[in-house]
Amino acid sequence: MSFNQSVIDEFRANQGKVGGYFEGSDLLLLTTTGAKSGEERTVPLGYVRHGDHLLIIGSNLGGPKHPDWYHNVLAHPLVEVEIGADSFEAVAVPAEGARRDRLFTHVVTTEPGYGEYQENTSRVLPVVVLERSDPAPGEGPAEVRSLADKLVEVHVWLRGQLRHVSAEVDAYFETSAAYEGEGAAPAPGLGLQIRQHCLAFCQTLEIHHTGEDAHIFPAMEAHNPHLKDVFERLRTEHVTVARLQGELSSLLGDITDADPERFRKELARMSEELNTHLDHEEEALLPLLAEVPFPPGPPAA
Structure with missing residues (x-):
């Protein structure tokens, strides 16, 4: 079993709580659709809150290439997000230009480790905003029964x-x-x-x-x-x-x-x-x- 899969299994078995390397961290599970394969892929990722949105960073631990999940969300923006015992659908939107820079500053203020990842690579780390796609209050049925x-x-x-x-x-x-x-x-x-x-x-x-x-x-x-x-x-x-x-x-x-x-x-x-x-x-x-x-x-x- 891969390291990621063991984290995923522990996450789901304990309503989002995991030990070891990720203990005490803000962690979510992101399920994307493969850009080439079309198959679902789930990865555990750290996140930072910003208002009503969640921010995830394409750090790849400061490596030279963007992570696979980032290429997946560019091809298929609809993703499934799991936090704790909650799961929901979201649209993954990479931030651009000045907005990306403002959000990354917020991320580094909250989690300084991402600043170190940025220093270790020449690429600009993507900041992806997860926009929950639930209907606005008062729109749609209160409960789906039929x-x-x-x-x-x-x-x-x-x-x-x-x-x-x-x-x-x-x-x-x-x-x-x-x-x-x-x-x-x-x-x-x-x-x-x-x-x-x-x-x-x-x-x-x-x-x-x-x-x-x-x-x-x-x-x-x-x-x-x-x-x-x-x-x-x-x-x-x-x-x-x-x-x-x-x-x-x-x-x-x-x-x-x-x-x-x-x-x-x-x-x-x-x-x-x-x-x-x-x-x-x-x-x-x-x-x-x-x-x-x-x-x-x-x-x-």
């Missing part, structure tokens, strides 16, 4: 990510315009942050629609043949939304060279079509899903 509740929960998250991306895009272009007006190059600041939220949104949307097309819709259609036209329309909308998110991802490839007007227009177009699709899906499916328990119970004997 498949209808689960559908609403996913839709609330998707709508929230779209609003988040839109707000960050506006902030980015406003900042860029201000810097250009002063004759200086635009400060980066939000490019990677926008990319991570957009990527998390697109990946979640793809998983959501794939699951509906492959499993939920066929099962529901078999029991509700009179709704065949409804499911056909939803499948057609899935194709349209997939095309739009592909266009947006391509546009986002290098936001520093993106045309602000075109970018905002594409984002607004996608947001409008997606929200119309989500509204129609809820209108058509929620009454049918309200009696289906979630998570599903054990199969009948």
Whole structure:
């Protein structure tokens, strides 16, 4: 058994408490999706709190290369976080520029060892912000008891990510315009942050629609043949939304060279079509899903 796996097992067996090298440390478990393999990988990591967020550092003990988990979160920003007995989903967002420097100063003030790691390597240690992706208070169902509740929960998250991306895009272009007006190059600041939220949104949307097309819709259609036209329309909308998110991802490839007007227009177009699709899906499916328990119970004997 590897050292990491022994720490993971001890962590989970004792609600986040471990002994030995990590005894007394603030420790979490981070589960990422492999950038190349697509497989889940879990690693124990130290963390530092900053307001409502958790900060993790790509220190790799001061080694010359970024750790594997950092490359994973760049490819797949949605991660699972375990702290104590609690677990939750988060979006991993590496900080950039001046924000990264401010956060790293906070980290070193709290945990000076990270400053020593930085001194031992020529690379800039990444500071990754874990943004918990729970719905805001008052949004979504208070408790998920049915498949209808689960559908609403996913839709609330998707709508929230779209609003988040839109707000960050506006902030980015406003900042860029201000810097250009002063004759200086635009400060980066939000490019990677926008990319991570957009990527998390697109990946979640793809998983959501794939699951509906492959499993939920066929099962529901078999029991509700009179709704065949409804499911056909939803499948057609899935194709349209997939095309739009592909266009947006391509546009986002290098936001520093993106045309602000075109970018905002594409984002607004996608947001409008997606929200119309989500509204129609809820209108058509929620009454049918309200009696289906979630998570599903054990199969009948």
